[in-house]
Amino acid sequence: DAKTTQPNSMESNEEEPVHLPCNHSTISGTDYIHWYRQLPSQGPEYVIHGLTSNVNNRMASLAIAEDRKSSTLILHRATLRDAAVYYCILRVRYGQNFVFGPGTRLSVLP
């Protein structure tokens, strides 16, 4: 499974946009880019995923570089509830193994 690299931690102010980066230089053509987040004392929850094009949903936006070697999760207006560990994961199409790295711990300051 291809590996991803994320910063250990990031900080943001409430109501400001947050850009969470992820590097995946060994990504293959069939790998989907998934983002999950884990709130304190909870299981991870799905945020967004994409293959080649940028994606938007009610939670966030996913910007994928043209060469697909990196991506950025964008939270448009951070709230205190967005404080969590964010995981960037590559998943092979129809693949069964999601490989979770340590993720990025996002702190949101009031």
Added chain:
Amino acid sequence: NAGVTQTPKFQVLKTGQSMTLQCAQDMNHNSMYWYRQDPGMGLRLIYYSASEGTTDKGEVPNGYNVSRLNKREFSLRLESAAPSQTSVYFCASSEVLAGDTGELFFGEGSRLTVL
């Protein structure tokens, strides 16, 4: 909507004891997973079941066994618990959709301490 339900939520065992973690999902998903999460770490896959009747090893299967009892239920058994198995265990399910990979739905976790 219950989603993925795990029992028990907390358990303390002595070294050498056995126990089974239960997981049930009500979303009619084909695939189910067991992960463990150690403090400050990401999740590591223990076993998964791509469909009813099949199970496969993940990254860290040693010391565990699984049973896919039916489409809804996937259990994880520790035959002889060791302190190294102290962790939070998460069950998850997903549906692999045509042309897409499907998202994972997680339970709330089971915190296991082995003394």
